Amino acid sequence: MKKIFILAALLVSLASFAQNPAPGGAQTKTIALMGGTVHIGNGQVIPNGVVLFSNGIITNVVDGTTVRLDLTNVETISVAGKHVYPGIISPASTVGLQEVGAVRATVDKQETGILNPNVRALIAYNTDSEIIPTIRNNGVLFSQAMPQGGTVSGSSSVMMSDGWNWEDAVLKKDDGIWLNWPNYLAREFSLEDFSTVVRKNERRTQAIEALRTTFTEAKAYAALTNPMPMNLKLESMKGLFTGKQNLYVRADYGKDIIEAVTFAKSLAIPNVVIVGGEEANRVVGFLKENNVPVILSALHRLPNREDEDVDLPYRMPGILHKAGILVALSYADEWWRTRNLPFLAGTAAGFGITDKEEALKLVTSNTAKILGIDKLVGTLEKGKHATLFVSAGDALDMRTNVVEHAFVQGRKVNLDDRHKRLYKQYKDKYEQK
Structure with missing residues (x-):
């Protein structure tokens, strides 16, 4: 009893x-x-x-x-x-890959090792995450599940915010390979005085040479008609050389951005995307000349250099947009704040992008073009997926964005x-x- x-x-x-x-x-x-x-x-x-x-x-x-x-x-x-x-798109996201950062069992965003192009974020995506319903309530109906860790992290996939499992939720599988470009400068945080020390990365040259060897082998492998035996690591990179996949490069310093893009172009990789881009304003001409889009990290922060204008992160989308560079916004590592993504576009609208509809593109059509899903979503046009939401007010303003209806491929979302x-x-x- x-x-x-x-x-x-x-x-x-x-x-x-x-x-x-x-x-x-x-x-x-x-x-x-x-x-x-x-x-x-x-x-x-x-x-x-x-x-x-x-x-x-x-x-x-x-x-x-x-x-x-x-x-x-x-x-x-x-x-x-x-x-x-149209449904807002969150690129460079770990939503669905981690739940509570301090609880290791709920974090599945990276694998051990340095070169892991064969790792797929897709199969780790958890549709039962309690974070997913919170982002839907601000109109974020897509997220790009990206892997992290190592130098070559693996492949990302674009996911819908509604589905029983990852097979139901996926919109585009393995859309690109993620590369952490070895930084020219390394930042180290000191627990003694809570300061950040910046010094030259001494192991950078060695890391870049290892990357060149891997990518050169991958290019040669991609040229083979029926390679035997199959190499899973190199097989996963074949799409980079045909244009089927993007190469997403995490790089912030201007020097790193230039070197990373030059590296990719030397290997005839057609689609390169810079992610982070904290100093993208310093290499605007180079990015425009090479037709390289940029996915910026969170704007709601202070600049990393003491001599920079305090509002530079807010103005960055406007600087790139005016230069003719395709730009999108993300929250990158701050997955718990992904629900606030539309408000980053609202901030950009007040700091350099004067037209609110142009700011909306930063989280809709621009992102769709960069991720290669613009034929399916990103705008409300005939023939595209009915993934959209209704707000009581301006979706880019946190004071008025109250989502009352949301649909994912026509399915009404609770x-x-x-x-x-x-x-x-x-x-x-x-x-x-």
């Missing part, structure tokens, strides 16, 4: 912990979002728009004041006074999350007093 009581108490206690909502069911009926301000994602805005989608695909986006549609057997949702946006449950729990508690 005592054992039965203990078991019952345990079941009750487990039931008190709410679970993430189940993924949305497949779209069964055509849906029309009526009367909202539609932000296409390419700079165009339709003040009184209608977005029609069926079987997970957008079938029409029109101006409701001039075009009349046959809405027979269509589920209509009035979004008058609200705003409709917008419950742990933040909302905790808010309600303690709101109810203290309102009773």
